[in-house]
Amino acid sequence: MALSEFLQELDALKSDASQRFEEASTQEGLESARVEFMGAKQGKLKATQKQMGTVDKADKPMAGKKLNEVKSAIDSAFEAAQSRLQAGAGGGADSAKGPRFDVTVPGATVQLGRLHPITQTIEELKDIMGRLGFSVVEGPEIEDVWHNFEALNISPEHPARDPLDNFYIGLAQATNNEPRLLRSQTSTVQIRVMEKTKPPIRIISLGRVYRPDEVDATHYPMFHQMEGLLIDQRVTMSDLKSVLRLFATSYLGGDVHIRFRPSFFPFTEPSVEADYYWDGRWVEFGGAGMVDPAVLTAVGYDPEQVTGFAFGLGIERLCMMRHNIRDIRHLFNNDTRFLSQF
Ligand code: FA5
Numbered sequence: 001m002a003l004s005e006f007l008q009e010l011d012a013l014k015s016d017a018s019q020r021f022e023e024a025s026t027q028e029g030l031e032s033a034r035v036e037f038m039g040a041k042q043g044k045l046k047a048t049q050k051q052m053g054t055v056d057k058a059d060k061p062m063a064g065k066k067l068n069e070v071k072s073a074i075d076s077a078f079e080a081a082q083s084r085l086q087a088g089a090g091g092g093a094d095s096a097k098g099p100r101f102d103v104t105v106p107g108a109t110v111q112l113g114r115l116h117p118i119t120q121t122i123e124e125l126k127d128i129m130g131r132l133g134f135s136v137v138e139g140p141e142i143e144d145v146w147h148n149f150e151a152l153n154i155s156p157e158h159p160a161r162d163p164l165d166n167f168y169i170g171l172a173q174a175t176n177n178e179p180r181l182l183r184s185q186t187s188t189v190q191i192r193v194m195e196k197t198k199p200p201i202r203i204i205s206l207g208r209v210y211r212p213d214e215v216d217a218t219h220y221p222m223f224h225q226m227e228g229l230l231i232d233q234r235v236t237m238s239d240l241k242s243v244l245r246l247f248a249t250s251y252l253g254g255d256v257h258i259r260f261r262p263s264f265f266p267f268t269e270p271s272v273e274a275d276y277y278w279d280g281r282w283v284e285f286g287g288a289g290m291v292d293p294a295v296l297t298a299v300g301y302d303p304e305q306v307t308g309f310a311f312g313l314g315i316e317r318l319c320m321m322r323h324n325i326r327d328i329r330h331l332f333n334n335d336t337r338f339l340s341q342f
Pocket of ligand 1: 184185186187211213218219220221222223225227265268271284285286287288289310311312313314315316317
């Protein structure tokens with residue numbers, strides 16, 4: 001057999017086999033095409049291979065090379081057809097023609113964690129007060145009577161010390177028989193700072209406080225406060241008002257009006273409740289006042305030399321106002337449907 005004839009036969013075999021494999025629409029159809037072309041005994045490829053014996057000796061290397069190429073082309077065509085049918089079996093009629101995977105299908109989303117809205121509020125408050133020159137200090141949540149009451153001018157018979165209004169912890173844990181309690185306000189930190197630092201002072205302290213209050217839409221037995229304290233020479237009530245107004249303007253945005261209502265706290269004189277005007281109404285945002293001379297004396301300051309103001313704001317209430325949260329309990333239920341909105 002002439003070399004050219006042999007090569008033509010191989011080409012025809014390759015295109016016939018590829019066509020049959022491509023046309024096969026079932027596993028059975030493909031299998032019978034495989035036997036027809038690639039069968040070990042009677043396959044067409046085998047038959048053509050036998051004819052190589054009749055090719056001139058000089059042409060054999062060329063004929064053998066071509067035979068190998070055609071063999072591997074037929075193998076590949078068969079494998080491609082097999083993959084196509086397998087994909088079709090798993091993915092329905094359409095996917096037999098299309099790509100195996102739909103690359104446009106969105107991947108599985110990874111749920112990222114996020115900061116709790118109260119933590120976010122705390123970070124923002126620190127940022128705003130930092131710009132007003134206040135630095136952050138921390139104090140313990142378990143307090144003694146001196147820091148929670150005594151030094152804050154809350155006398156032993158004052159109703160604020162009532163066991164029903166505080167979380168005292170067992171005398172077993174008390175040192176020197178002196179009771180301890182979960183702090184009921186962050187004002188305790190004022191005392192701790194003044195005991196250790198000489199004026200001028202300009203600090204804030206943010207943290208948890210505890211009161212056995214009945215739970216309702218605006219009260220929770222554990223909540224957070226931001227305490228502010230500024231002590232210097234010739235500090236007046238108008239400084240207090242400026243700082244609170246700048247704070248409210250920055251936190252709420254726009255020109256926020258604030259007003260003071262007379263109030264009473266044993267550790268400030270005069271004392272006020274501060275309200276700001278928001279969304280058409282006056283909203284209370286905390287207590288404040290000029291630090292009482294008795295407190296300055298208790299920590300070793302001379303009230304003739306220095307004066308100062310202090311304030312204590314409820315952080316949950318600030319957070320609720322900003323995000324229009326109607327019930328404080330949402331903040332503590334740990335429901336991710338609620339928390340994931342922040
Ligand atoms: C005080 O705690 C004073 N220590 C504030 C203060 C500091 C006055 C420095 C003067 C100088 P009062 O008890 O009003 O104040 O609480 C302050 C704020 O905490 C309230 O305005 C309110 O926003 C918030 N608050 C009080 N009780 C609760 C509660 N149970 N749940 C959530 N927030 C509360």
